[in-house]
Amino acid sequence: MADYKDPENTIVLETTKGEVVIEMRPDLAPNHVARIKELVREGFYNGIVFHRVIDGFMAQTGCPHGTGTGGSGKKLKAEFNAEPHTRGTCSMARSMDPNSGDSQFFICFADCSWLDGQYTVWGKVISGMENVDKIKRGEPVANPDHIVSAKIAADL
Numbered sequence: 001m002a003d004y005k006d007p008e009n010t011i012v013l014e015t016t017k018g019e020v021v022i023e024m025r026p027d028l029a030p031n032h033v034a035r036i037k038e039l040v041r042e043g044f045y046n047g048i049v050f051h052r053v054i055d056g057f058m059a060q061t062g063c064p065h066g067t068g069t070g071g072s073g074k075k076l077k078a079e080f081n082a083e084p085h086t087r088g089t090c091s092m093a094r095s096m097d098p099n100s101g102d103s104q105f106f107i108c109f110a111d112c113s114w115l116d117g118q119y120t121v122w123g124k125v126i127s128g129m130e131n132v133d134k135i136k137r138g139e140p141v142a143n144p145d146h147i148v149s150a151k152i153a154a155d156l
Contacts, residue, residue, distance in 0.1 A: 002021075004021075004023075004153045005023070006023070007152070007153035007154035008152065008153075008154045009023065009024040009025075009026055009037075010022065010024065010126075010153035010154075011024060011036070011040055011123070011151070011152060011153070012150070012151050012152075012153055012156065013045075013147050013150050014147070014150075014151075015050075015131060015135070015145060015146065015147055015148060016145040016146055016148060017131040017132075017134040017145055018128060018131035018134070019127070019128045019131065020107075020125055020129070020131050021125065021126050021127040021128055021153075022090055022123045022124065022125055022126065023123055023124055023126045024037070024090075024122060024123040025083070025121070025122055025123055028079070028081045028083050028120075028121055028122060029079035029081065029092075029120050029121065029122040030079070031076055031079060032079055032092060032120050033122055033123070035072075035076055036105075036122065037152055039072055039103055040150045040151065040152055041155070043150075044064075044072060044150075045061070045062065045103075045147045045149075045150035046147065046148070046149050046150060047147065048061055048063065048064065048066070049061065049063075049066045049144040049145070049146040049147075050135050050136070050141060050144050050145050050147075051063055051066050051067060051141060051144060052068055052106075052138075052139050052140065052141070053135050053136060053137045053138055053139075053141055053144075054137065055109070056109055057109060057110065057112060058106040058108050058109055058112065059106060059107050059109065059135045060093055060104060060105070060106040061105065061106075061146075062093065062102075062103040062104035062105050063103070063104050066144070067140065068093075068104070071102030071103045071104060072102055072103040073102070074102060075099060075100055076092070076099070076101045076102065076120075077099050078094075078099050078101065078120055079120045080098070080117050080118065080119070080120055081120070081121055082116075082117070083121040084111075084113060084116050084121075085108050085111065085112040085113060085115040085116055085119070085121065086108065086111050086112075087108055087109065087110055087111060087129070088107065088108065088124050088126075088129050088132075089108045089112075089121055089123075089124055090105055090106070090107050090121070090122055090123035090124060090125065091105060091108070091115065091119045091121045091122065092104070092105050092119060092120040092122065093106055093119075098118075101120055105122070107125060109132070109133065
């Protein structure tokens, strides 16, 4: 196993483009991190596509329908924080309702400061960002890339 600083708060995504390692930040969004860990351990993200991928902006995943219309069925109260949306930031997707985050999240390709304070930042890509950069673009994406498996590093 690789040497992760905090294996219990590290997700290892195996994607169709390669490995992506995300360091979760329970100090910023404890409830979101706890829920994402539950979903990862249930296998929820395995096989889920990147359904909305906008060049220069972000790659979004976490919808069981692959359309952006679904979730796990458990809404989370917003945990907005001062962490900036920079390249590699992992943040929760939501509807107009701030407390509508569920299982969908996005990874920023670039600095997206206009999102700061309006979405819950819960983690950051610490390795494999070059693989995130390779994810096929589209809204919706034709024949999208997907998460093959998502695991908590402590469980590997």
